[in-house]
Amino acid sequence: MTRLTHVLGSPTFPLVAAVLALLIASPSLRSGWFLDDVWHRMGHVPTAARGSDDLTSMRGPMRAYTFLDGSPDRTHRLMDRGLLPWWANPKVKISFWRPVSALAVELDYALFPERPEFMHAQSMVWFAALVLLVGLLFRSVMGVTWPAGLAVLLYAIDDGHATPVAWLANRHAIIAAVFAVASLLAYHRWSQGGRRGLLPLSWVLFALALLSSEAGVVSLAYFAAFALLFGEGTLAEQECKGGEVGQ
16 A cells, blocks of 8 residues: 555656556547547548538638538538438537637648548547646645545546547547646646746636637636635635634
């Protein structure tokens, strides 16, 4: 047990956890394209689109996640091709503004349009960066301790990460999480007496999280919790003062 706690408490353990996350995610290199990935591929690779222009409108960082734009004619053509069910509402709109994540999609198809394994490798790099940042955040809050190491280890091996890592179109969740955790880390270090520049950096990173995915908004709950627990006049400080008064 002593040896295990020593390993978990090692200053380099967050990096070890990130490498472990890469190994665990490595089977995704063979998962290819599926679900919405097919739409992205047809929108960027002319041979995959088979001469149709109905999906080419998904090219570019502003429209990569615009699956349906509400055009009845386009929707009917997609229904005829079997890409939508026959009972779909012709005026349905499914459009997400995720410009940062969309740039990652554009990078995929600019560099290796027919090599999905390299696209998955990009997702794995984002995931490893996420695990590393989570480890640093735990260390910032809990100190360089074995509980912080255990926490990041459990995070790295959580099977809930399988879908966003293996599904290329779902990469936006990982990218948003990277910027969200980096934002929380900068905010916490600023709140603990760090450099003033960390606060504006935190908000810039938070903005990037929102521009990566609408899921980035959940960071606000963590900011509220951090402010409550670690800011000036926090509950913890009030508890201490209350205890001193009671004595």
